Amino acid sequence: MIEKMKFLSITGPKSDIDRVANTYLSRYEMHLENALSELSTVRDLKPFVEMNPYRDLMSKSEELVKKIDKDCTASHKPMTPSEAADVITDAYLMLEDLNLQKKQLKDTKTHYKELLHTIEPFKMLNYEINKIMEFKFIKFRFGRISHEFYNKFSKYVYENLNTVFYECDSDEDYVWGIYFVPATSSVKIDAIYSSLHFERIFIPNEYDGTPEEAHDAILQKIEEITKQIKEISIKIKKKIDSVGPELLLAHTTLLTLTKNHDIRKVSACTKDRSIGKNNDDLVFYIVCGWMTLSQADAFLKEIESDPDVYCISEDVQQDIGTKPPTKLKNPKIFKPFEMFIHMYGVPAYNEIDPTLFVAITYSLIFGIMFGDVGQGLCLVVGGALFYKFKKMNLGAIVSLAGIFSTIFGFMYGSVFGYEDLIPHMWMKPMDNIMSVLITAIVFGAFLIIFAMLLNIINAIKAHDYARLFFDTNGVAGLVFYGGIIACVALIFTGHALPGSIVLTIMFGVPLLLMFFKEPLERKLEKKAELFPDGKGMFVLTSVFEIFEVLLSYASNTISFLRVGAFALSHAAMMGVVLMFAGAEQGIGNIPVMIIGNIIVAGMEGLIVGIQVLRLEYYEMFSRFYRGTGKEFKPFKNN
Known part of the structure; x- marks a missing residue:
């Protein structure tokens, strides 16, 4: 069966909207409609525009909660918005230095992985890289060339060129190597290599010893950095677990506040013009939507004693602009x-x-x-x-x-x-x-x-x-x-x-x-x-x-x-x-x-x-x- 609906228009002082959302709308099921479109005939109706004050805190909270142990449960006690903000801010500051260290180590590890990837194909070169970098009269070029052009180069071109190509490694697609050429002939020889689709690889001046020695040294550095990152992660986890229950409660509180703040997206504002045109204190919010008949009656009864909440309810009529939503209610077996x-x-x-x-x-x-x-x-x-x-x-x-x-x-x-x-x-x-x-x-x-x-x-x-x-x-x-x-x-x-x-x-x-x-x-x-x-x-x-x-x-x-x-x-x-x-x-x-x-x-x-x-x-x-x-x-x- 389809549950009967009532259309409600709720209004009150603009500054009271969060209390109403937290006190009533978070407990009663209400299908919200856009107040601006539903009440288009009302004069001086404006959108409810207000920045979400919890947005930055929410992003910090989500980052912190990801690090909490899955078995951790939130504290069961009331928490005010200011208390939630303090918990999240303190936890974020507590971990700020450790997070910064971890980020720097990760960036360094990424850099070393790039160096490792660059030097790996040239491990067979049994000569110190820093010495090659100091050559004055001989130019050198690290790079790779496809097998197709390398075979042509070896058969028809290599013997007639004033160059030496040293093959370091190969796979099913490319041959990696380094070629040497006199400085006086480098322009001409570079052009010939380029015509053979030789792809240059620029080697940074950060390697010590031969490529194999440099490769092993970088691997050792990556292992050391990985160990340091793991130690920092353990420290972060210990600190975050010590405040885990409070942090989860603060995060839940912020989630509720953020969701309640989102009600402004479908709300509208209006002023009481009977008092004065420039009286900004008399601005009212308007929230409208649908409730089931039983919930609407309970809600209306509860707000009777609330002087700051006023509500108009309407049964489903042909002249109501929007069509009612459908809520199905059937026996559990069906x-x-x-x-x-x-x-x-x-x-x-x-x-x-x-x-x-x-x-x-x-x-x-x-x-x-x-x-x-x-x-x-x-x-x-x-x-x-x-x-x-x-x-x-x-x-x-x-x-x-x-x-x-x-x-x-x-x-x-x-x-x-x-x-x-x-x-x-x-x-x-x-x-x-x-x-x-x-x-x-x-x-x-x-x-x-x-x-x-x-x-x-x-x-x-x-x-x-x-x-x-x-x-x-x-x-x-x-x-x-x-x-x-x-x-x-x-x-x-x-x-x-x-x-x-x-x-x-x-x-x-x-x-x-x-x-x-x-x-x-x-x-x-x-x-x-x-x-x-x-x-x-x-x-x-x-x-x-x-x-x-x-x-x-x-x-x-x-x-x-x-x-x-x-x-x-x-x-x-x-x-x-x-x-x-x-x-x-x-x-x-x-x-x-x-x-x-x-x-x-x-x-x-x-x-x-x-x-x-x-x-x-x-x-x-x-x-x-x-x-x-x-x-x-x-x-x-x-």
Whole structure:
């Protein structure tokens, strides 16, 4: 069901907004609306603009809380905003020097890693780097060249150049090395190397000894710095743990204050002009939004003794600018099925909540399609455990669907595929194939008619009379489709059809109402033009629409054949498992039966679950449900 709502406009002195948010709005669930847009007719209404004073403290708090041990719990005592600010500031100052040291060490470590990465490909060079740097008459270039150009260079160019290339390392793509060239020829030789795509690597003058010695020395320095960083981290952790409970409480307090401050984003300000134009002390905030009926009554009763809070409440009316949000309230056993509703779209405030309908029909259809006592009980237990430990709604849905699978398992007399352990209470699907398929179609027709009735109720609630009387799922559609079902039932049961006049009224009048839905709707809305696109275009469009409607009646009804088909499919698949296990006349091979049941239950359970959801959305929801509502999102839970 959908909870009833009240629209509240709360006002009071501007300076009192934080107290109101902390005292009332943090305890009552209120879906806030933008006051500027909701109260657009009010004079002198301005946005509530004010910088968040807790922003800097909040960033420091988040940085500190990340370092607290996960097992640490917050203190349980009241804390004022100033006390929270002092706790966070003191903790930040306490760790400031250590954090600075740690940052400097990390920067140094990063620099050494870059040096290590640069020198690593040249470890095979057995000459001191600082001496190479001191060459005056010989130029040198560290770098790398791809294998393709290095091979060409070695074969056709190297012997004719006044240069020496010393190869240091290579991988599958490049050759690393250093080339030497007389200073007088360096310009020409550099140009030739560049044409061969030689990529220079600039070596900083920070290495001592040979590249290998420098490499080892840098590694040792990185290890020392890592050790120092670890020691500082231990010191930081000890200090932060000593104030952990207080810090967590301060962080929680700041979170609440920051969230309460955010209420200004949807609030507005106005002045009492009756006192004076320049009296800034008489500025009032305005907060407006929706509360459930029960919460609104409790809130209004509580603020009666508060002289600084004034509230106007309104019931849902057509003239309220914004549409009310939707808050679903269902029994705990059906609440997990709200997941399917949210996937399709939340119902509008004046729509029927289809949760109960979905919970019953989904579980029932699932049970019919997947009827097996043993596998059904496995779904019940598995889904319940999944829901209990993982807190996922899908687990509860699977568990409830498993109950119906178990029930229909008794109906079919099937236990883990065995059909001779218990007597069937209804029928065995494989022995009554036509009965199963016909029953599925009859069941589907009943659900379609029920969906049409729900559409009629929704139309009445929305005062949409065109949808009520002329829609393909309204009264006209219900009479037409119900007439077809009744005639088919009479034919199959051997009874005579009604007279031609009755049939004409039963089919002709609804068909004409559906055909002329658009002009009739415009007539009800008192619009001037009944055929805005012309009569010819209207006739052509309506003919195709009526044809599509008739086709959809047939296709939607036949679509329910899959309910019977999957019941037969389950029996057939388990028959194959029994055959492989050699269980036609007995228990058979137990490991084969276990594996076969797991495969069938997993594969068919998934497919059946998807197919049932498809029937819900396309064959039933499309007839009565629009899902155009907006979800109720209370301020205190945002």
